[in-house]
Amino acid sequence: MTRDCEEIKSLLGAWLDGELGASEAAEVRLHLQGCASCLGEKARLEKLQSSLKSVLEAKASQLAFEPFWAGVRQRIAEERPWHARLIDWARAVLSPPRLAWAIPAVIIILLAGLSLEQFFPGWRWALNRSNLAAVESIDGHGFNVALLRESKTKTTVIWLFENHEGEEETSAEPVSGGPAF
Amino acid sequence: MKAKRKLPRSLFRAALLFSLWLALLPAPLGAAEKGQPGVQVKIGTILATNQADCSDSQLSKMKQQLEVIKYRCYHLVKEESQKASWLANAVFEIPGGRSLVVMPQEYRNNRISLKVRLLEGEKPIVDTTVRVPNRGNFLLGGPAHEGGVLILSISAATQ
Numbered sequence: 514m515t516r517d518c519e520e521i522k523s524l525l526g527a528w529l530d531g532e533l534g535a536s537e538a539a540e541v542r543l544h545l546q547g548c549a550s551c552l553g554e555k556a557r558l559e560k561l562q563s564s565l566k567s568v569l570e571a572k573a574s575q576l577a578f579e580p581f582w583a584g585v586r587q588r589i590a591e592e593r594p595w596h597a598r599l600i601d602w603a604r605a606v607l608s609p610p611r612l613a614w615a616i617p618a619v620i621i622i623l624l625a626g627l628s629l630e631q632f633f634p635g636w637r638w639a640l641n642r643s644n645l646a647a648v649e650s651i652d653g654h655g656f657n658v659a660l661l662r663e664s665k666t667k668t669t670v671i672w673l674f675e676n677h678e679g680e681e682e683t684s685a686e687p688v689s690g691g692p693a694f
Numbered sequence: 695m696k697a698k699r700k701l702p703r704s705l706f707r708a709a710l711l712f713s714l715w716l717a718l719l720p721a722p723l724g725a726a727e728k729g730q731p732g733v734q735v736k737i738g739t740i741l742a743t744n745q746a747d748c749s750d751s752q753l754s755k756m757k758q759q760l761e762v763i764k765y766r767c768y769h770l771v772k773e774e775s776q777k778a779s780w781l782a783n784a785v786f787e788i789p790g791g792r793s794l795v796v797m798p799q800e801y802r803n804n805r806i807s808l809k810v811r812l813l814e815g816e817k818p819i820v821d822t823t824v825r826v827p828n829r830g831n832f833l834l835g836g837p838a839h840e841g842g843v844l845i846l847s848i849s850a851a852t853q
Contacts, residue, residue, distance in 0.1 A: 644827050646832035669833065671832065673819065673837060
């Protein structure tokens, strides 16, 4: 597929600068061999480039670069105020691609915390509270009742004793005949 | 340049969709926690005596708990497990013509509230309400039996 002159002319600048790919450059080169119009355009561009180069080379030696470099050095050495650094940091951290991953990351951490109870039942309460059974009410129906709670072995014991005459119905201490807690 | 801008947007969209999915994920899990179908109640009936030193291998897991009571011999007489519905009675036969009625009342803060009633025939011996840690237990002891005393290990676990 051959390109028309307009296309080739639009590629000439890039071709002269060596910016085209191998196949495209070969196509331009081939077209130039058989097209006087494009060859003329190429000659015009080459002449323009050559003129610009000579002018720039002549003027470059007269340019004073020292003030420019002094300004660059001053900006590098300049201590920026804390709020400007903070804004830069926030801008970098809260840029959309990073923020995009931060949202699910925060949600995952929150859900993981909330879901621990599903996988490790009782972990929260184990941290804050004793793991002993708690007796809310006891009615001995005429028996004496002793209650023992021992945290080391996580043991709660409700012990019943025969109610002897003269003893109170409920007692914190076991009567004789019961186990020596 | 165009392609570079497109990438963060697609990432952002994907992240938002993922977040939405994650946010919806715990809904069924939460529902499962609230609607505990019932409680597995297990009663171990242990005979404690002072006749001779002995050890029952079936009670090895409870060894430390039983040491608190300081009898010389413990023997597992019976073990029974039942699935109990909330606010419904589960009845366990206990040696010596006794029965134990257990009613799971509430599950809160990883604790199961159990209403427990020990009967001797028709006569109530004890009524108690105990908040047991989920998968935990408590001991109810004292009734005389065959030269020793009975100790009931009452444990409960949500299903």
